[in-house]
Amino acid sequence: MSDTHSQLAFVRTEMLAQKEPPAKDKGAVKWVRTNLFSSWSNTILTLVAFYVIVKLIVSAGPWFANGLWDTNSLSECRAILDGARGACFSVLSERWQQLLFGIAYPSDQYWRPTLAFVIMLVAAAPVLFVKLPRILLVVTGLFPFVAYWLLWGGTFLTPLVSLIGVIAGYYAFKNVERFGFVLGLGAGVIVAAIVWKIGGALTASMDDVLALRAVASRDMGGYMLNMMLGVVCISLSLPIGIMLALGRQSHMPIIKGISVVFIEFIRGVPLITLLFVASVVLAYFFPPETNMDLILRVIIMITMFSSAYIAEVIRGGLAALPKGQYEAADSLGLDYAQAMRLIILPQALKISIPGIVNVAVGLFKDTTLVSVISMFDLVGMIRGPILASTEWNGVYWELYGFAALLFFVTCYSISQYSQWLERQLRTDHR
Amino acid sequence: MKKSVFLGALTVAGLTAGAAAAGTLDDVKARGKLNCGVTTGLVGFAAPDANGEWQGFDVAICRAVAAATLGDPKAVEFVPTTGKTRFTALASGEIDVLARNTTWTFSRDTDLKFDFIGINYYDGQGFMVPKSLGVTSAKELDGATVCIQTGTTTELNLADFFRTNNITYTPVPIETNAEAQPLYLEGACDVYTTDASGLAATRAAFENPGEHVILPEIISKEPLGPLVRHGDNEWGDIVSFTFYALVAAEEYGITSANVEEMAAGTENPEINRILGTEGDLGAMIGLDNAWAKNAIAAVGNYGEIFAKNIGEETPVGLARGLNAQWKDGGLMYAPPFR
Numbered sequence: 001m002s003d004t005h006s007q008l009a010f011v012r013t014e015m016l017a018q019k020e021p022p023a024k025d026k027g028a029v030k031w032v033r034t035n036l037f038s039s040w041s042n043t044i045l046t047l048v049a050f051y052v053i054v055k056l057i058v059s060a061g062p063w064f065a066n067g068l069w070d071t072n073s074l075s076e077c078r079a080i081l082d083g084a085r086g087a088c089f090s091v092l093s094e095r096w097q098q099l100l101f102g103i104a105y106p107s108d109q110y111w112r113p114t115l116a117f118v119i120m121l122v123a124a125a126p127v128l129f130v131k132l133p134r135i136l137l138v139v140t141g142l143f144p145f146v147a148y149w150l151l152w153g154g155t156f157l158t159p160l161v162s163l164i165g166v167i168a169g170y171y172a173f174k175n176v177e178r179f180g181f182v183l184g185l186g187a188g189v190i191v192a193a194i195v196w197k198i199g200g201a202l203t204a205s206m207d208d209v210l211a212l213r214a215v216a217s218r219d220m221g222g223y224m225l226n227m228m229l230g231v232v233c234i235s236l237s238l239p240i241g242i243m244l245a246l247g248r249q250s251h252m253p254i255i256k257g258i259s260v261v262f263i264e265f266i267r268g269v270p271l272i273t274l275l276f277v278a279s280v281v282l283a284y285f286f287p288p289e290t291n292m293d294l295i296l297r298v299i300i301m302i303t304m305f306s307s308a309y310i311a312e313v314i315r316g317g318l319a320a321l322p323k324g325q326y327e328a329a330d331s332l333g334l335d336y337a338q339a340m341r342l343i344i345l346p347q348a349l350k351i352s353i354p355g356i357v358n359v360a361v362g363l364f365k366d367t368t369l370v371s372v373i374s375m376f377d378l379v380g381m382i383r384g385p386i387l388a389s390t391e392w393n394g395v396y397w398e399l400y401g402f403a404a405l406l407f408f409v410t411c412y413s414i415s416q417y418s419q420w421l422e423r424q425l426r427t428d429h430r
Numbered sequence: 431m432k433k434s435v436f437l438g439a440l441t442v443a444g445l446t447a448g449a450a451a452a453g454t455l456d457d458v459k460a461r462g463k464l465n466c467g468v469t470t471g472l473v474g475f476a477a478p479d480a481n482g483e484w485q486g487f488d489v490a491i492c493r494a495v496a497a498a499t500l501g502d503p504k505a506v507e508f509v510p511t512t513g514k515t516r517f518t519a520l521a522s523g524e525i526d527v528l529a530r531n532t533t534w535t536f537s538r539d540t541d542l543k544f545d546f547i548g549i550n551y552y553d554g555q556g557f558m559v560p561k562s563l564g565v566t567s568a569k570e571l572d573g574a575t576v577c578i579q580t581g582t583t584t585e586l587n588l589a590d591f592f593r594t595n596n597i598t599y600t601p602v603p604i605e606t607n608a609e610a611q612p613l614y615l616e617g618a619c620d621v622y623t624t625d626a627s628g629l630a631a632t633r634a635a636f637e638n639p640g641e642h643v644i645l646p647e648i649i650s651k652e653p654l655g656p657l658v659r660h661g662d663n664e665w666g667d668i669v670s671f672t673f674y675a676l677v678a679a680e681e682y683g684i685t686s687a688n689v690e691e692m693a694a695g696t697e698n699p700e701i702n703r704i705l706g707t708e709g710d711l712g713a714m715i716g717l718d719n720a721w722a723k724n725a726i727a728a729v730g731n732y733g734e735i736f737a738k739n740i741g742e743e744t745p746v747g748l749a750r751g752l753n754a755q756w757k758d759g760g761l762m763y764a765p766p767f768r
Contacts, residue, residue, distance in 0.1 A: 075745070078637060094480055103482035218507070280518040372605075374470050374510045384510060385478045387608035388471025390745045393635035396612050 062086065069093050073391035091392045092402055099402065102221015102376050103385055109153075109213060113224045116150040119143055120231065128417060130424075149212065151220070151228070156210035161199030165192040181337060217295040221376035223406055228295070229377075230364040233302040237363075238356070240303065241310030242349075246340065248315055259311070266308035272369055274301040279373035298370055306363045313355035317348035350425050357418035361411045378403050454526050454658070454665035455716055458499055463507045466492035467525035470510040472607060473631040474739050474746040475531050484508045487739040488529040491550060491656050491673060494725040495527060498672045498717060503728035512605075513581035517542055520659060527669055529656040531625070533583045543660040547670035550655055550732075552752035552761055554648035555587050556626040558633060561641050563620060568647040572597040577610045577619035579603075584624055587650040607632060625652050631746045668715050671767075675704055675722035678764035679731035681755055686730035693723050704767045711767060732762060 023029060036046040066086025070093065071077045077088035092099070101110055123143035126136035145159035169192030177184035203209075220228065247259030266274075278297040286292060321344060329339035349356075371380030382399045386392050458464050468476040468488055476486035484492075484506075493503040509525050520528045521543070531553075532538070534546040557568050565571060568591070578585050580603045592599050602619045604610045607628055614622040615636070622629070626648060633639045656673065658666050679685070682701050684692055693705045702708035705726075706719030713719065729735055736753065740746040754760025 074635070098478075098480070098482065103478040105482075107481075218509075276514075280515055280522075284518070284522055372512070374512045374515055376470075376510065380470070383606055383608055384470035386471075387606075387611075388469075388473050388477040389479065390473055390477075393473050393608075393631070393745075394611060394637075 074394050087398050088395055089398055091386065091395045091398055095386055095392070098222060098386065099378060099381055099399075100222045101224050102219065102381065104219035104221065105215060105224070106213060106219075109215065112150045112153070112212065116147045117227070119146060119150075128421075151215070152217070153212035153214040155203065155206060155208065156212075157199075157203040157206055161196060161203060164199060165195035168192060168195045217293045220295060222381055223378045225295075225370070225375065225377040226364070226367045229299060229302060229367040229370065232299055233306055233367075234360045234363060236299075236303045237307035237310050240307035242314055242345070244307060244311035245314035245318060248311065249318060262304075263308045263311050266304055267312070271302070271305050271366055272372060274305055275369055275373050277301065294375070298373075298375070302363065302367070306359060309359045309363075310356060313359060314348060314352050316355060317350075317352035318344065320351050321347055353418055353422055353425075357414060361414055364411060364414070365407060378406065454662045455499060455668060458526055462500065463505050464492065464496040464499065464527070465507045465509055465525045466495070467509045467511045467516055467519050467528040467530055468492065469530045470512055470606070472531060472628070473635070474627075474744065474748075476529075485739070487551065487735060488531060488656070490729040490735040490739065491529040492527065494676060494729045495669055495672050497724040497728035498675075498721040499668060501718065501720075501724055503724075513579065517544070520544065520657065523659075526665070527656055527658055531654045532657060534653045534655050534657075535583060538657075544657045545660055545663075545666045546653075546655045546657045547666055548655050548673045549653040549761075550673060551627065551653075553625040553627050553652035553654050555584050555623060555650040555652060556629050556648050557645040558614070558622045558629045558642055559620060559645060561643050565645065568645045568649065569595055569597070571599065571621060573599070574620040575600040575602055575618070577602045577604055577614055577622045579607070579610070579624060580605065582624075583650070583652065588623055591649040611635065625654075627740065627746070627748055630748055631740075634745050634747055664716060668717065671715065672722070672725050674764040675725055675767070676729070676732045676735065677755075677762050678704060678767060679722075679726045680733040680762075681757065681764065684726055684731055685734060686727055689723055689726045693720075700767055709768075 020026070024033065037043045062085050064087060066081060066084055067089045068077050068080060068086060069089045071080060071088065071090040072094070074088055074091070077086075077090060097107060097110065101113060105113070119139070120143065122136070123140040126132045126134065127140055142163070145163045149156050149159045169188040172191035173184045173188030175184075176187040244259050244263055247255045248263065250256045250259070275298065278301040279294060282292070282297055325343060325347065326339070329343040332339075334342065368377055368379040370377050371383055374380070374384075376384060382403060386399060387395070466489075468484065468486075471477045472486070472488075474487060476484060476488045478484050489508070492506050492508065496506045497503040509519060511519050511525075511528070511530060516528055516530055516532065517538075519525050528544075529550075531551070532546075533553075534549065538544055539546055557571070559565050559571075571592075576588060576599050578588055578601050585601075588599070588601070599621075602613065604613060607624065610622055610624070611632055613619055614632075622632070624632075626644065629644050633642055633644065636642060656669060658669055678700075679689075682698065682704070684701060684704070689705070692701055693707060695707050696702060699708055703711055705723045706712055706721070710719060712721045715721075718724075730738070733755075736750065737743060740748045742749060750758070750760060752761050754762065756763040
């Protein structure tokens with residue numbers, strides 16, 4: 001037995017070195033084969049797509065490359081290009097401030113909306129990212145008041161009084177809440193109203209304290225207006241939507257009735273109709289000379305509109321929860337508010353995230369509809385003043401491309417955030 | 431915070447309900463600003479420039495009225511309106527004057543309860559087609575697709591014209607002039623129709639204006655003018671005669687350059703009356719005697735306004751035509767100032 005080996009002709013005593021994979025199964029070649037040319041149909045699609053891309057680059061490339069940035073009018077652009085294809089980006093370099101801030105916002109005050117935008121990012125951060133220190137929420141709480149002061153100007157006392165009123169109302173609510181939720185709410189509202197009234201009377205004669213130059217609502221415009229409408233309406237419509245969704249599920253007939261009628265009525269009416277009501281019809285109901293702020297009217301209408309949609313999205317989330325969750329909350333002895341706050345809504349809202357984001361992105365883009373009621377938002381600025389100026393009459397691609405770029409950046413960020421959030425909140429075991 | 435603003439607005443609404451009955455002039459003086467409705471943008475007629483200052487032929491009327499009533503051509507709050515919102519803005523009192531290339535028609539004056547205070551531009555509806563189409567007359571447009579602005583008189587004129595000539599067309603509705611331009615150039619419609627002044631301005635902005643022709647037919651009368659609400663005739667008179675002062679100023683050779691010099695007194699009593707050195711025309715309409723002088727000094731006479739905004743030297747390049755002074759064969763004719 002011991003000399004078995006000697007009878008064999010050859011025995012390998014060490015391992016073979018690993019061989020390179022065949023050329024067609026490695027690296028770029030493999031990637032191309034599996035991803036682009038894996039079958040006949042895919043090959044055809046790849047070729048077609050390749051052709052389209054090349055065509056696009058060949059036709060749009062020179063347009064970008066020849067772009068002019070420093071002429072004074074479209075005719076000057078055309079004279080310089082002299083028949084060659086090329087963009088006239090000069091309209092952007094001359095009018096970018098109008099596109100961002102509107103025609104009438106004082107140009108030496110542009111730092112104010114810019115600062116408000118930066119603070120908004122800071123204020124939104126702790127809400128969006130749970131891991132950030134909670135102390136940042138103070139910024140979030142103060143943001144609406146500071147932003148109002150920055151954007152509209154005037155004395156700082158106005159938002160300060162509003163803030164004190166809100167805080168006083170909150171404490172009144174906290175102290176009375178143990179006698180009942182509704183009682184607490186009533187006490188909070190009354191205390192806040194009293195503080196506003198007294199504060200308003202006290203500060204009436206102090207218009208110059210910490211005053212920024214006042215800017216009328218009419219003078220707001222450009223992308224700033226889109227951002228203002230979008231941010232305010234989305235943040236307002238979320239809590240209202242939750243209340244409507246809960247109201248619709250309520251067993252109390254009046255609350256249920258009000259919620260159902262509100263939601264169904266608003267969903268049955270196009271947004272543009274509501275905007276026309278805000279701008280045109282409401283003017284008939286108020287006496288002349290009372291100019292209830294047009295932006296405020298529009299905010300109310302858009303908020304109503306989007307809260308109805310968000311309510312339905314959240315109702316979907318509520319309906320998706322198994323009945324056991326409700327019963328579990330009851331069996332723990334939680335009252336309605338606690339059960340909703342601790343058990344039901346966290347789960348229902350998590351399910352609703354894609355739907356809510358969908359509504360939010362749609363709403364943000366819908367803010368451009370205000371151009372139809374002659375407000376100069378980003379699209380209104382393009383459609384109205386800029387295309388009607390003698391210098392830039394006839395520039396389309398550059399302007400609308402710029403608008404599309406701004407909206408894409410914003411909406412894509414929102415959508416990426418929501419996908420990230422969904423991954424964070426995933427609790428199943430996949 | 432929003433709530434307090436809202437409640438505040440409601441309170442103010444209640445308090446001022448009684449004060450609304452006062453005259454428009456008093457309102458304007460109390461406010462210190464004239465609220466003037468303009469278009470959201472029409473080349474040469476009204477558009478804000480790079481600094482956000484409104485410029486244009488219609489805008490000049492607003493500035494003239496502000497100069498006459500308040501002494502300051504900058505004391506104007508411009509309220510942009512679209513074809514659909516303009517009349518409600520005026521009727522609801524949001525604006526004091528609407529100077530928005532609006533056609534004077536019977537029903538607008540009577541049924542909608544407005545007063546047109548004069549005609550600052552005599553226009554007419556025309557057609558523009560690409561030269562390559564080979565059309566020489568609007569009557570050959572049978573079966574054409576036509577780009578047309580909605581909510582305007584041009585829409586109705588078009589229907590009338592095609593019906594009387596017993597030919598058919600397909601309308602392509604559009605919202606603004608700026609929208610029509612790319613649609614027409616891309617061939618979404620064969621014909622673009624609007625006021626002849628608008629056609630000229632649109633064509634001037636094309637890359638190759640020579641490839642498009644404006645057909646000879648003018649199918650309607652479009653007397654464009656500023657308007658005010660029914661019921662406050664004193665205010666109507668002020669706006670009306672501010673405009674006619676500009677027209678008369680051209681007739682008598684008063685310009686923004688020489689108005690100060692002429693206001694010192696001239697041989698011509700009519701000029702003296704307009705400029706307030708003789709008589710007291712200003713007091714008759716509740717204004718300072720220098721009202722017309724202020725207006726002319728602010729914006730120039732009618733001819734200057736025309737030349738600066740839409741005249742042949744500008745990209746819009748319109749000839750005076752019907753809008754020349756009556757002495758030059760046009761229709762601009764101001765009543766005597768006495």
